[in-house]
Amino acid sequence: LKVDASSQLARKIPDTLFGMFFEEINHAGAGGIWAELVSNRGFEAGGLHTPSNIDPWSIIGDDSSVFVATDRTSCFSRNIIALRMEVLCDDCAAGGVGIYNPGFWGMNIEDGKTYNLVMYVKSAEAAELTVSLASSDGSQKLASVTVPVDGTSNWTKVEQKLIAKGTNRTSRLQITSNKKGVVWFDQVSLMPLDTFKGHGFRKELISMLLDLKPRFLRFPGGCFVEGEWLRNAFRWRESIGPWEERPGHFGDVWHYWTDDGLGYYEFLQLSEDLGAAPIWVFNNGISHNDEVSTAAIAPFVKDVLDSLEFARGDANSTWGSVRAAMGHPEPFPVKYVAIGNEDCGKKYYLSNYLKFYNAIREAYPDIQMISNCDGSSKPLDHPADLYDFHVYTDSKTLFNMKGTFDRTYRTGPKAFVSEYAVWRSDAGRGSLLASLAEAAFLTGLEKNSDIVQMASYAPLFVNDNDQTWNPDAIVFNSWQQYGTPSYWMQKFFRESSGAMIHPATISSSYSSSLAASAITWQDSGSSFLRVKIVNFGSDTVSLTISATGLQASINALGSNTTVLTSSNVMDENSFSNPNKVVPVTSQLRNAAEQMQVTLPAHSFSSFDLALA
Template identity: 85%
Template sequence: MGSKETLCRTRTILCFLLLFCVSCKCSASEFEITQVASLGVDASSHLARKIPDTLFGIFFEEINHAGAGGIWAELVSNRGFEAGGPHTPSNIEPWSIIGDDSSIFVGTDRTSCFRRNKVALRMEVLCDNCPAVGVGIYNPGFWGMNIEDGKTYNLVMHAKSPEMIEMTVSLTSSDGLRVLASAAIRVPGGSNWIKLDQKLVAQGTDRTSRLQITAKTKGVVWLDQVSLMPSDTYKGHGFRTELISMLLDLKPRFLRFPGGCFVEGSWLRNAFRWRDSIGPWEERPGHYGDVWNYWTDDGLGYYEFLQLSEDLGAAPVWVFNNGISHHDEVDTTAIAPFVKDILDSLEFARGSAESTWGSVRAAMGHPEPFPVKYVAIGNEDCGKENYRGNYLKFYNAIREAYPDIQMISNCDGSSGPLDHPADLYDFHVYTGSRALFSMKNTFDNTSRSGPK
């Protein structure tokens, strides 16, 4: 009996639960059907705040080979043999020698035909019966040259030899055993330097290739300014097409260049100098970036950054050195030559083709001015002893010469007014995502009438 009562009671409970669930489901369905929610959005123009066209952009710095070995398409590292310094003999890295002491002697001297790049490489072939592959030098580029099947590469080099000498230029695998492209070139005898141009068409792909320059007969030859670039750079402007296409996809509205700490230098003697980065590439002395610790030949220079801004449809933001590095500063009483230097840089960008520096730009292939409307006076220098004094010298001179240019201070104006005039200010944060999210209200109380 007890078991039957228990069974009946259990069935009753199950039936009740089933009816309850059905009832709830019906009620829920009825609720879903009968309840209506609405969301009102007031998009009145007087309530809206227009997002500036220049809100999103690119901050470029020559760091981790972002330029040399990155977006700049030059494949040869240390193309002018200047990276080892002005004194000879010097280190020629990353160039290396093919052959041994009995077959070849390679060194540097100061016999180049280029006024600002006097170091050249001297290669003396010693062997009568040289190996079949020849002896010479090779350059691996930046971590190996990415050579692609069917592509054309433009080789330019300068050479001289007292007697005629025949050489071979090749693109090979990293061990030199597989030849992807090769051509014979002849250096006529004489005392004058000559420029040699050679197209190399790759018959294969190798991501870690190298450039070889070899000879098989006795003789002496000097080489300098050896350049290898793909023929399909973006618009012929020297940039890697596949990387620029990625930058275009970002749709940047400004390009801040060339840095960063690269602008300052660990010491002023190694800071970026715009004058040294313009004109014929063979005459650019290059410099050692002592903050990020590598040599750049400055093929990607001030002019190229302006050209890149134009190609991207982005406003150029020229960040210049204000007489301050990480370890030394120019006193404000002596800053005048630095101010004039920057005024000249602005004339180079914006001046007419008849002006002193505008004519240099025009000779480089861009007669129309570049629309530079933003400059940053220094990089992360707020708090340095001479920053405020130097800043005001630059600010006043630029405001007088170019009243439409907006000037960017290195000092943070988000929490209080600046103690110097500025149109904009830098707000640089180096932290993790959690800290960034915690700063979401940082600008809530920032003045809307002062610098942005």
């Protein structure tokens, strides 16, 4: 494998090449990175209708001791449903009767940790409630507080801290009373005090993202942006402002309710916290089953301009002031927007697209716009800065797609490979095989990064209790998480954004099952050469790597090799064995301009040479 590291043939990889695509799918957000523990906290899951859907709330007691029903008496006009609880017993069973919420397949309550409870209550007569964190059957109490209700018939905001005295991974929040009477509840929230930067995200999941050094964050979908029907599409306006006043919505593509605590503002905040450029994918008036005609699209265009003012406007602007009131007076630097998701070819796509494009270009000339139409196989017939390219296929096909952009147009919009993954037959639930094909595909993107400006794996997260889409990069439940091989594979590319790419050519009888790339980069004043090689075949391969044109000599002491492999190509990680397929790093003792390396069968190796 020959690497020409001379500066003449080097090219800078875009700073944005590798980033992330976050979609609200598989309970990635609600019941995922968003740390809210209560599911359906406003009892709004059935929409504005009564009786509404209060799932997963349930009663403690029986029909003779407690009766619950929803009505439209909330103090919040945008989410008007409240829960009316009537306690029928005066001398109720020990522990009282009431309601409980198991969260998203059980709440992870940990010993010594503090949980913030907020809820709104009202009652016509004075009452006393007990709010507790308990095991799933209620038998073990981990924390408990008493909440007096004043009996004025006015809605009152209750705020309490609960400190857990014990750990239980499948806990529930329960609210009970011992006395006959009627109490109304709304917007019941329980959040751990300890979240990432205090911004409401689960720390351990975010640290897995940080570890990949993402340069952009595309959000919030995917099909989630479109909806099966427009009425169920993500609407940024409904997802900002005080959380208590957000109506929430049913994501009908992935079939679950979200309270929208993780809304447009929080996505922007997350991008900032990750050091990633935000990429806002907005609904363009098109869902899977219905479309707004171009004649009627003007209010949707205005809505998107408002969303950009919310992000970028100064704190005195109409929407910038709403952002400032939420705690972020400085603008969020939105420089990229995608006009819809996977909608190219739909009846009104192009004509709607042009309305959005022209309005945004005029108001924000620096914003780069992403078309849903693939410009890799034929030039686009409309203006765009980037075009979306999505690929989900089997491993052999993706491996062979590493040359996809070798011969594509070099002028015109850049490619944004905003969703790629091996799926179906040979993906397992995230196999080594899938990750190897993906790695090979990414080496092709690095080489073609004069035209490919960005790339992100999809989907990023799955809550193990709701795997609608398989496979995914990070698997979690209420308290555990692990990366699939596809997650770990991405770690090999985290230094690539902004690095220099060099020609790497392989001559070997195994060439057809190998893929390689070479980069140099600098970190804290030190320089490195990284040669990455995928061995997609079932034979061990020996190669000589010879590097010419290096700007400095090689320091073997600081040089390493990292390999991702396993005894079986279909091996996966799991909660019980999260580190079965993970990269293993060791010192590269023979680091030199010419060195012999061995590539295990079905492996992805990187050779990192420190340059003195």
